[in-house]
Amino acid sequence: MGEELAHRCRARASLLCACKLAEARQGKNVQSQYDVVILGGGCSGLSLAVRLAELGPRCPSTLIVEQRTAYTNDRTWCFWDDGATRHLPLIQHRWPTMTVQNNVGQTTINCGDTPYQLIPAEAFYQDAVDRLTVCPSTTLQLGVQLTREPTKAGRHWQIETTAGSCLTTTVIDTRPSGPPTQGAATLWQSFSGQEVECDEPVFDPATINLMDFSTADPSRILFTYVLPLSTHRALIEVTQFGPEPLTGPALAKDLAIAISRRVHGSSYTTLRAEDGILPMGLQTVRKPAEPNYIKAGLTAGAARPCTGYAFQRIQRWADSCAKSLAEGRGAIGHPADPLLLRAMDHLFLSVLRAHPEKAPDIFLSLFANTQSDRMIRFLSGRGRLTDYCNVIAALPILPFLQQVPKALWWQESWR
Numbered sequence: 001m002g003e004e005l006a007h008r009c010r011a012r013a014s015l016l017c018a019c020k021l022a023e024a025r026q027g028k029n030v031q032s033q034y035d036v037v038i039l040g041g042g043c044s045g046l047s048l049a050v051r052l053a054e055l056g057p058r059c060p061s062t063l064i065v066e067q068r069t070a071y072t073n074d075r076t077w078c079f080w081d082d083g084a085t086r087h088l089p090l091i092q093h094r095w096p097t098m099t100v101q102n103n104v105g106q107t108t109i110n111c112g113d114t115p116y117q118l119i120p121a122e123a124f125y126q127d128a129v130d131r132l133t134v135c136p137s138t139t140l141q142l143g144v145q146l147t148r149e150p151t152k153a154g155r156h157w158q159i160e161t162t163a164g165s166c167l168t169t170t171v172i173d174t175r176p177s178g179p180p181t182q183g184a185a186t187l188w189q190s191f192s193g194q195e196v197e198c199d200e201p202v203f204d205p206a207t208i209n210l211m212d213f214s215t216a217d218p219s220r221i222l223f224t225y226v227l228p229l230s231t232h233r234a235l236i237e238v239t240q241f242g243p244e245p246l247t248g249p250a251l252a253k254d255l256a257i258a259i260s261r262r263v264h265g266s267s268y269t270t271l272r273a274e275d276g277i278l279p280m281g282l283q284t285v286r287k288p289a290e291p292n293y294i295k296a297g298l299t300a301g302a303a304r305p306c307t308g309y310a311f312q313r314i315q316r317w318a319d320s321c322a323k324s325l326a327e328g329r330g331a332i333g334h335p336a337d338p339l340l341l342r343a344m345d346h347l348f349l350s351v352l353r354a355h356p357e358k359a360p361d362i363f364l365s366l367f368a369n370t371q372s373d374r375m376i377r378f379l380s381g382r383g384r385l386t387d388y389c390n391v392i393a394a395l396p397i398l399p400f401l402q403q404v405p406k407a408l409w410w411q412e413s414w415r
């Protein structure tokens with residue numbers, strides 16, 4: 001699929017270059033001009049571009065600059081159903097039950113009303129490319145890099161890329177702000193996983209294992225996450241929350257142990273692998289440098305600090321940003337979370353950072369003692385005040401009270 005997508009996007013990019021060449025031969029100014037340039041065609045960039053394409057004749061002329069030469073099935077997006085119907089056809093799995101466990105207990109959470117659901121990245125990318133290809137106002141360029149940072153030229157931004165230069169009035173920059181570094185986030189969520197196909201039916205396809213701390217080492221917050229895709233197939237991941245970001249190879253041994261425990265002796269084939277590093281509580285969320293230069297995506301406020309989940313927040317942002325552009329109010333970034341939520345996330349992450357050995361009990365207690373609908377609304381960033389109160393009441397009070405004075409030190413990230 002990746003090759004086919006890449007071919008279609010390259011074809012479009014070549015067509016663009018051919019037109020510019022023809023114009024140059026006729027002595028015309030070859031500088032293209034767009035209303036909007038989106039830097040980075042990943043989840044945020046494509047989500048916004050698709051919303052703009054849906055405006056039909058009102059769609060601003062939009063260029064999406066993406067450095068990858070092809071899209072691959074590089075990740076799976078999971079989130080709890082919030083009633084939005086936009087991605088229904090792309091959803092490949094839904095689970096009504098999940099478990100959280102440590103080495104002293106287990107809790108089962110019924111989320112049948114808001115199932116946990118999965119969209120494979122390849123389905124998302126394919127859908128977006130299809131929609132952008134038929135829209136006359138959007139151009140997706142793959143395999144294109146910026147040759148220098150955008151510069152201001154009067155009321156325009158000058159964009160220089162390996163495919164040429166162009167002018168735009170609005171830049172939406174979804175590129176990551178830089179590589180993950182220790183100190184840039186309260187914690188980093190580093191994970192590594194493999195989708196495996198077993199010879200024996202060893203998985204329960206109705207239940208995901210959201211967090212399994214049963215092999216926990218008290219010095220690290222490490223758990224296994226299992227998404228059963230059938231009785232024979234599952235995505236098995238190990239995740240570490242810690243101050244230091246870890247790449248996939250650093251988690252390889254933990255992953256091998258987790259897979260061997262989960263396949264119960266069955267022989268298996270690895271179908272694909274995925275890994276990532278997500279910020280949990282960025283110390284400085286990037287603010288827009290200019291009203292018409294907006295930063296968005298994972299390192300600009302898309303990731304929910306206490307979970308690293310970003311997919312639904314990106315979708316909500318893409319809706320609002322496209323609406324704002326369509327109404328002539330300009331582009332907007334990710335909205336700040338309510339103060340109470342930011343304070344709770346910050347305190348929660350501070351406790352985890354200070355007491356990694358308490359994490360298995362904290363998570364088990366949280367899931368066992370909070371009503372599932374309240375917990376899911378809270379985790380999905382749609383919580384109400386009563387949900388916050390329910391979550392607070394489910395947590396062990398002492399480590400949180402002890403951490404309050406230290407957490408107040410980091411007020412910077414509350415603003």
Ligand SMILES: Cc1cc2nc3c(=O)[nH]c(=O)nc-3n(C[C@H](O)[C@H](O)[C@H](O)COP(=O)(O)OP(=O)(O)OC[C@H]3O[C@@H](n4cnc5c(N)ncnc54)[C@H](O)[C@@H]3O)c2cc1C
Nearest residue numbers: 040042043044066067075077078175276297298309310311
């Ligand atoms: C493996 C994995 C699994 C995840 N699973 C979940 C999940 O289950 N649920 C959830 O809510 N969140 C999940 N996330 C977190 C989050 O939803 C994703 O990281 C999401 O892709 C973030 O979107 P983004 O647009 O910020 O970044 P990306 O999707 O990474 O897009 C950024 C784009 O910018 C491009 N780019 C970078 N530099 C340049 C440059 N100089 N020029 C041009 N292009 C450039 C990149 O190639 C990339 O395509 C997951 C993340 C990963 C990595």
